Amino acid sequence: MEKLEVEKHAQYILSVEKRKDDFESVVMEHLRMNGAYWGLTTLDLLGKLEIVDKDEVVSWVMSCQHESGGFGGNVGHDPHILYTLSAVQVLALFDKLDVLDIDKLSNYIASLQNEDGSFSGDMWGEVDTRFSYIAICCLSLLHRLDKINVEKAVNYVVSCKNLDGGFGSIPGGESHAGQIFCCVGALAITGSLHHVDKDLLGWWLCERQVKSGGLNGRPEKLPDVCYSWWVLSSLIMIDRVHWIDKEKLARFILDCQDKENGGISDRPDDAVDVFHTYFGVAGLSLLEYPGLKAIDPAYALPVHVVNRIFFGQMKTCPTQQSSPRLQH
């Protein structure tokens, strides 16, 4: 089997963070907060987080926060729940959650919950189960799940379950691996996994593995490294990960590396980007690839960070009972 090019991937991520004006960074401009989360989490999993300037990142993150409490994707961009979770995750990586006004931030997230329990992404009102996951994950990391109606939030996610065992973005929406991760993650964090038909969903998920060993997101689609994360994390949360061929999947991910300049692509020989580099390394972490730090399948943060939040300096919190780690 190929080996993971740890040094080269770390240098690749650092180089992307430093480039400000080439094509990829212009396209990524409004997604910079997500990019920071993907890149920095990858560095932490590789054991290389110390190569970035922590104070510089933290002050940039905080300069993206709005009066409402939400975060934009970059300085001067509108706030959205997507970037807000990334901001919280980045601060968590650096053990800097204490710089946040936690009540203000959690009130912003709570304000996005709708009457039926669903969540909007921002003031414009688009509803998606991705936003349910984000709200639940974020508030759990901040120990503020009590700010929302958890029961209604869970019921809404369950209402998006399909006959194939999967989940869609809204009730009746087609099952998709990314959406399944969000729904299963939301249910795991709130201690509600009993709503999942584990065998049925496990079967749908393990059918995503194709001949090359890679995973696709829906039937008849090409395999893509990013699904290593969505599918694997879901299989782990429902305890069915032994239903796929893990070694073949690890080989597929390793074959997607740029062995010269670092970075991981969606499929072998395609161009690399930070998004797929993160999902490739996170996928290998879930596969227990030697030398990588472990990642939590529900919170999408390194396990040591999640443990620090729930069992570290902070006092005991009500969410501990529903933390997925405690269910194992």
Ligand SMILES: [Zn+2]
């Ligand atoms: Zn992809």
